[in-house]
Amino acid sequence: MADSPNRTAADPNEEIMRATYRALQEHGYADLTIKRIAEEYGKSTAAIHYHYDTKDDLLAAFLDYILDQFQNTVHEVETTDPEQRLDLLLDKLLVDAQDHLDLLVAILEMRSQAPYKEAFRERFQQNDEYVRYMLSTVIDQGIQNGVFNDVDAEHAARALMTIVDGGRTRAVVFDEEASLATARQTAEEYVTAVLAVEQSGDG
Amino acid sequence: MADSPNRTAADPNEEIMRATYRALQEHGYADLTIKRIAEEYGKSTAAIHYHYDTKDDLLAAFLDYILDQFQNTVHEVETTDPEQRLDLLLDKLLVDAQDHLDLLVAILEMRSQAPYKEAFRERFQQNDEYVRYMLSTVIDQGIQNGVFNDVDAEHAARALMTIVDGGRTRAVVFDEEASLATARQTAEEYVTAVLAVEQSGDG
Known part of the structure; x- marks a missing residue:
């Protein structure tokens, strides 16, 4: 997620973000310090403080960075068929996450601090709105194409994100x-049993 | 959840647990100290250390305490009709939680520490097993009574807990x-569309 080869590695900000990612993987959120990030960065703590006043500022920027990367991977879903597209979006949210379990650990720690840190909460909210918009748009498309029942697409998107967040928390x-596979199957059952128009066996 | 009037308030352990609850509500997990719990307890920190060596020991006992109380409230669900019983269990898990949002905040903080603290993880695991056992038992009953489809009851219980944990995390x-009401509705949709045997309108 944080190792896109298309980015310029010479960008100091990009390098700090990668160092933050590695430090989070190694130490987790609670034991993360600017010093440990600087060690991964291979420069002094001053070199990091030049860009970020506090650890929380840096972490807010890190959340922007990974949520941005996540949104890029969502954009890669190119099919326009609503059922296929919804399938692929749910794969991105739950199957791809299996490769980043250590990041999920750090993200749950940051999510648990959202009640205390507005900068974190805002970013999680923005990302959630973005993903729910993607989901409800494809559900609306499916309703218009007659493959999905005439459900409340807003609610259905929230229902699917509830399953996604449950799977991630449990993992x-x-x-x-x-837990991620269970959540993926639960989302599939929701799509098939609640959203999809029943196929008549009598053809 | 932590103010059951049936308990003896004179029990020092019970009083420490209640003090811990109030301190968690006020300060959250990250800023919780033995000193702050002692202030709520109205005694010295030594009086707490007499019972618990460390803050983590005390918090593990606190998890036992609230999970025990939760299990007691689940036991109060007396109906044996599988559909009604499943409904009431889901209400306990998602509707009653609305009265304890500040406790949910502290619990998510502790859950996010489960990867680092085995004593926390063990307790969350035990509680999850207990609730999943309650859910899968009632689903199995419904299958035997012919009101639920012949699903994998183990998976269905995990699916419902995924929805419960997603709703709590999002709240x-x-x-x-x-978010809790959305999760409750999602669980209802899952029960109706995936578990319940379809009522024939032509009956």
Whole structure:
């Protein structure tokens, strides 16, 4: 997620973000310090403080960075068929996450601090709005194409994000990658049983 | 949840647990100290250290305490009709939680520490197993009574807990009580569309 080869590695900001990612993987959020990020960065703490006043400022920028990358991967979903597109979006949200379990751990720590840190909460909110917009748009398309029932697309998008967030939380708390697969299957069941127009067996 | 009038208030352990609850509500997990718990307890920190060596020991006991209380409220669900019983269990998990949002905040903080603190992870795991057992038992009953489809009850229980945990996480991160209502509706849709045997309109 944070190692896109298309980015210019010479960009100091990009390098600080990568160093933050590695430091988070290694130490987690609670034990993260500017010093540890500087060690990964290979420069002094002053070189980081030149860009960011506090650890929280840096982490807010890091959230922007990974949420931006996540939104780029969502943009790569190119098919316009609503059922296929919804499938691929749910894969991005739940299957791809399996490769970044250590990042999910750090993100749950930051999410748990959202009640205390507005900069975190704002970013999680923005990302959630973005993903829900993508989901509700494709659900609306499916309704118009007659493949989905005439449901409340806004609610259906929230329902799917509830399943996504549940799977991610459980994967971290129980150290159980299978929680993501369970959530993916639950989302599939929701799409098939609640959203999809029933196929008549009598043709 | 932590103010059951049936308990003996004179029990020092019970009083420490209640003090911990109030301190968590006021300061959250990250800023919780034995000193702050002692202030709520109205005694010295030594009086707490007499019972608990460390803050983490005390918090593990606190998790036992609230999970025990939660399990007691689940036991109060007396109806044996599978559909009604499943409904009431989901209400306990998602509707009753609305009265304890500040506790949900502290619990999400502790959940996010589960990867680092085995004592926390064990307790969350035990509680999850307990609730999933309650859910899968009632789903199995419904299958035997012919009101639920012949689904994998183990998976269905995990699916419902994914929705429960998603709703709770979102309620905390987005400071949004409505996330619990959305999750309750999603669970209802799952029960109706995936579990319940379709009522034939032609009957």
